[in-house]
Amino acid sequence: MQLLLAPMEGLMDPAMRGLLTALGGYDRAVSEFVRVSQGVLPAHVWHRYCPELLTGGTTAAGTPVYVQIMGPEPEVTADNAAYAVSLGAPGIDLNFGCPSKTVNRRCAGASLLKTPDLIADIIAATRRAVPAGIPVTAKVRLGYEDKEHFLDIARAVEDGGATSVAVHARTRAEGYRPPAHWHYVAEIRAALHIPVIANGEIWTPEDYAACRAASGGPDVMLGRGAIARPDLARRLRDHGTAWPWERIAACFLRYDDALAADDCTPTMRAGRLKQWLALVKQHAATDWPFTPALFEHLKGLTDITAVRAALSDPSGLSGVDTGVPTRG
Numbered sequence: 001m002q003l004l005l006a007p008m009e010g011l012m013d014p015a016m017r018g019l020l021t022a023l024g025g026y027d028r029a030v031s032e033f034v035r036v037s038q039g040v041l042p043a044h045v046w047h048r049y050c051p052e053l054l055t056g057g058t059t060a061a062g063t064p065v066y067v068q069i070m071g072p073e074p075e076v077t078a079d080n081a082a083y084a085v086s087l088g089a090p091g092i093d094l095n096f097g098c099p100s101k102t103v104n105r106r107c108a109g110a111s112l113l114k115t116p117d118l119i120a121d122i123i124a125a126t127r128r129a130v131p132a133g134i135p136v137t138a139k140v141r142l143g144y145e146d147k148e149h150f151l152d153i154a155r156a157v158e159d160g161g162a163t164s165v166a167v168h169a170r171t172r173a174e175g176y177r178p179p180a181h182w183h184y185v186a187e188i189r190a191a192l193h194i195p196v197i198a199n200g201e202i203w204t205p206e207d208y209a210a211c212r213a214a215s216g217g218p219d220v221m222l223g224r225g226a227i228a229r230p231d232l233a234r235r236l237r238d239h240g241t242a243w244p245w246e247r248i249a250a251c252f253l254r255y256d257d258a259l260a261a262d263d264c265t266p267t268m269r270a271g272r273l274k275q276w277l278a279l280v281k282q283h284a285a286t287d288w289p290f291t292p293a294l295f296e297h298l299k300g301l302t303d304i305t306a307v308r309a310a311l312s313d314p315s316g317l318s319g320v321d322t323g324v325p326t327r328g
């Protein structure tokens with residue numbers, strides 16, 4: 001079973017990658033996308049997106065972080081990939097799935113799904129530009145408007161020479177709307193010779209089992225579910241039950257410590273913790289039932305000390321039924 005941590009702009013930042021890979025269970029992570037359109041970006045930009053380049057291309061826990069590049073031009077993408085590798089990237093991931101309108105107007109990300117030949121060219125140019133031992137992987141969706149060409153897209157990835165492909169099992173038009181169509185991944189797995197990783201809508205161990213059955217394989221990439229349930233990868237590996245809130249709260253505090261060490265302002269830190277809790281209460285309240293109430297309490301707070309205190313001890317909240325026995 002391969003468990004990969006998904007790239008997520010604004011959510012899976014270096015601090016979150018550091019935390020989740022330290023909790024364990026992940027084989028590798030992918031950076032947030034770096035957009036390239038002309039020329040080669042300077043080192044400081046690569047280091048900002050992927051500070052792990054400065055520590056051997058891995059998180060502190062030793063988990064490799066592939067650098068994700070998104071660009072419409074084969075040669076520009078390839079030159080940037082070669083540079084990222086020279087800076088220490090252990091692998092390059094190419095983004096063909098980003099649905100952002102700005103990105104797609106410039107014909108990068110998901111709009112490339114309309115031209116599988118160009119996908120193959122971008123991958124082939126990148127493959128030629130980086131040393132043979134460095135993996136070049138791709139991340140795709142099932143199509144742009146519809147799924148008619150999903151196999152053409154997948155074959156283009158293989159023809160271009162990619163090492164493996166992660167498939168977000170939706171079209172660009174479907175955005176992030178459930179469900180993810182995992183059974184298409186089974187057809188891709190049957191058609192390709194390279195490893196195929198299923199992605200989309202895996203929030204719980206039960207979802208993982210359903211995805212594994214529908215997609216015909218054990219390898220998955222976890223995105224929002226990895227953040228909503230920080231214990232998810234460990235539970236998939238160890239078949240354990242949900243962690244007690246104390247452990248989850250400790251994760252929040254550790255993440256905040258990492259943000260503070262990265263010179264994040266206290267207000268930004270409070271915002272990031274609330275953003276995280278919003279995902280937990282929306283998708284993981286079955287495990288921690290008081291999180292919607294906790295979020296209601298937190299959402300008006302901007303003081304980082306108060307936010308940290310409430311997260312660490314929700315039983316202390318007044319006027320809010322946290323579902324946790326009051327201490328003392």
Ligand SMILES: Cc1cc2nc3c(=O)[nH]c(=O)nc-3n(C[C@H](O)[C@H](O)[C@H](O)COP(=O)(O)O)c2cc1C
Binds near residue numbers: 006008011031199202
């Ligand atoms: C806020 C956000 C940012 C994302 N940023 C990226 C990105 O930078 N590169 C990429 O390939 N996919 C990106 N994605 C897509 C995710 O990697 C993943 O394919 C998608 O969220 C489905 O998986 P999930 O249901 O496990 O979250 C992003 C998704 C979200 C929600």
